Amino acid sequence: MTTPTISAKQVKELRDRTGAGMMDCKNALAETGGDIDAAVELLRVRLGDKALKVGDREATEGTVASYIHSNGKVGVLVEVDCNTDFVARNDDFQAFAREIAMHIAASPQVKYVSEDEISQEAKDAELRVFEQQAADKPEHIRPKIAEGKLKAWMNDVVLLNQPHVNQDKYDGKTIEELRANLSGTAGENIVIRRFARFAVGA
Structure with a gap:
């Protein structure tokens, strides 16, 4: 039995419909032979309706965080979005955005937020x-x-796939795992929307 090839388009459609993480969507599609409706059902069983409903809500609030390295030669701006202004002003959300900016500053090879963008x-x-x-x-x-x-x-090159540079603090968790954890805790759809990394001479 051959494993069906799951396209980035299918993964994106399933993520748009459920708000589930990329790996959860890929695994669900692989297990259901690429059947989107069956994959939605599988994710509902695994993650529960509450987690999936969060993904249906558009992330229209958020913050732009910045990080400038101590030598003044590397700087990052990153937009992280959520559903409500209440969460956008939350300390954990703000700290997450700053940690993402710091990770990007230390990762010159990163070019995309998710595999969907390639x-x-x-x-x-x-x-x-x-x-x-x-x-x-x-x-x-x-x-x-x-x-x-x-x-x-x-x-x-994909931000969400990378373990955070501070591996001791985050126990080797990837950026996607940290995003999903915060999303679950906040009860909102947390989205790393875009970033820009500036380096002197680059």
């Missing part, structure tokens, strides 16, 4: 490079090597 053309271009790099390996394992390198590349 175009298929960009993925295909990277895959071609990785396939050529694996050209000296036995033919039957080349695709697997290239796929592995593509996954590693996405973990490098």
Whole structure:
């Protein structure tokens, strides 16, 4: 039995409908053979209606946090959104936004918030490079090597996939796990909307 290929478009549609995290959506789609309606049901069972209803609400409040490194050569602006002004002013929410800005400052390779933002053309271009790099390996394992390198590349350039740079403080949790935890605690849809990283001379 072959595992169905789950597209970024399917994952995005399921996330839009449920508000569940990306990995939860991917796993649910894989288990239901790519059937979106069945995946929604599966997530309702696993995560409960309350968690999913949060995702239906549009995140129209929030904050823009900034971080300037002590040497004055790296700065970051990041927009983090939520559903209500009450949560936007909450200390935990503000602290989360600052921690995300600090992580981005320490991560010059990060380019995207989520995998959904990477175009298929960009993925295909990277895959071609990785396939050529694996050209000296036995033919039957080349695709697997290239796929592995593509996954590693996405973990490098996608913010939500990365463990927070302060691994001791956050126990190796990824940015997506921290976002999902805060979303559950706040009872609101927390969205890292966009960021800009500035470095002198870059």
